[in-house]
Amino acid sequence: MTHRTTGRAGALAAVVSAALLIPAVTAATPAAAATPAVTCTSAKAGLAAKLKKDITAALAGRKGTVAVGLYDRSTKTTCTLRATSAYDSASTVKVTVLATLLWDAKKHNRYLTSTEQSLAKAMITKSDNNATSKLWKQLGMTKIKGFLKAAGMTKTVPGTGGYWGLTQENVNDEQKLLQLVTAKNNVLSDNSREYILKLMGQVVSSQRWGTPAGAPSSVSVHVKNGWLQRSTHGWRVHSLGTFKGAGHDYMITVLTQDNSTMNYGVTTIQNVAKVIHKDLVPVKSGVARFTPTSEPREAFVAVPPQG
Numbered sequence: 001m002t003h004r005t006t007g008r009a010g011a012l013a014a015v016v017s018a019a020l021l022i023p024a025v026t027a028a029t030p031a032a033a034a035t036p037a038v039t040c041t042s043a044k045a046g047l048a049a050k051l052k053k054d055i056t057a058a059l060a061g062r063k064g065t066v067a068v069g070l071y072d073r074s075t076k077t078t079c080t081l082r083a084t085s086a087y088d089s090a091s092t093v094k095v096t097v098l099a100t101l102l103w104d105a106k107k108h109n110r111y112l113t114s115t116e117q118s119l120a121k122a123m124i125t126k127s128d129n130n131a132t133s134k135l136w137k138q139l140g141m142t143k144i145k146g147f148l149k150a151a152g153m154t155k156t157v158p159g160t161g162g163y164w165g166l167t168q169e170n171v172n173d174e175q176k177l178l179q180l181v182t183a184k185n186n187v188l189s190d191n192s193r194e195y196i197l198k199l200m201g202q203v204v205s206s207q208r209w210g211t212p213a214g215a216p217s218s219v220s221v222h223v224k225n226g227w228l229q230r231s232t233h234g235w236r237v238h239s240l241g242t243f244k245g246a247g248h249d250y251m252i253t254v255l256t257q258d259n260s261t262m263n264y265g266v267t268t269i270q271n272v273a274k275v276i277h278k279d280l281v282p283v284k285s286g287v288a289r290f291t292p293t294s295e296p297r298e299a300f301v302a303v304p305p306q307g
Contacts, residue, residue, distance in 0.1 A: 237265025
């Protein structure tokens with residue numbers, strides 16, 4: 001979530017444990033029945049079938065629980081897997097925080113202050129936790145929920161008690177957010193959208209892994225990743241990315257949990273991203289993307305209770 005290993009504020013006070021009740025399994029119930037399948041549709045002949053096949057193959061044999069969202073405006077292509085399943089957001093919620101800040105500023109017909117700009121840049125480009133906590137506290141739950149409603153992100157539930165990294169999100173809502181960021185709409189102004197994309201395009205090199213993996217050099221890349229480890233479901237590793245060029249305009253969300261290590265989750269995401277880029281833009285890939293070699297511990301990041 002953040003490239004720093006010091007200055008982590010707060011820790012989760014209690015871990016909620018859940019018991020999994022497993023009913024008796026009879027011979028008539030196939031074990032694979034509960035495994036969801038990748039679903040794709042496209043206006044381009046043959047593309048949906050190819051994506052479905054390749055994404056499924058990329059996930060074959062991978063442990064963990066993976067949710068995938070793809071939308072390409074140019075070919076009206078959509079792919080989903082576990083699109084409604086909820087995941088702890090980790091730092092991917094920072095795009096929502098920035099969007100909320102800009103949405104609220106627009107409502108009040110004002111520009112961001114120099115302090116807000118500084119915090120926003122640190123939050124997105126370096127995934128700075130302290131900057132995020134300050135903006136989260138400044139905005140407050142009313143404004144955050146107000147933006148989520150305006151954006152149609154009806155299944156996103158903000159983390160309480162200042163634990164923004166425990167916001168519950170799903171692929172459908174994250175794809176809605178990325179669509180708002182990448183096309184004209186009534187929620188975010190054109191300047192706001194450009195600002196978000198500008199910062200997502202300036203993420204430090206050590207955090208540009210995930211959905212950008214395998215992206216052709218002919219497309220622009222904007223990314224925001226998140227990762228955190230908890231005692232339940234292991235490592236959550238997520239990546240949001242938007243890509244434009246070579247006749248395509250697409251966005252990818254991959255959310256994962258139950259990973260044994262951070263690197264394992266990164267590899268899973270990048271396996272999916274590589275086949276998506278290859279199928280949409282079948283040209284030689286750009287430079288190899290960074291794969292993290294360390295596993296910084298995610299902070300849940302608490303701020304004082306909001307009154």
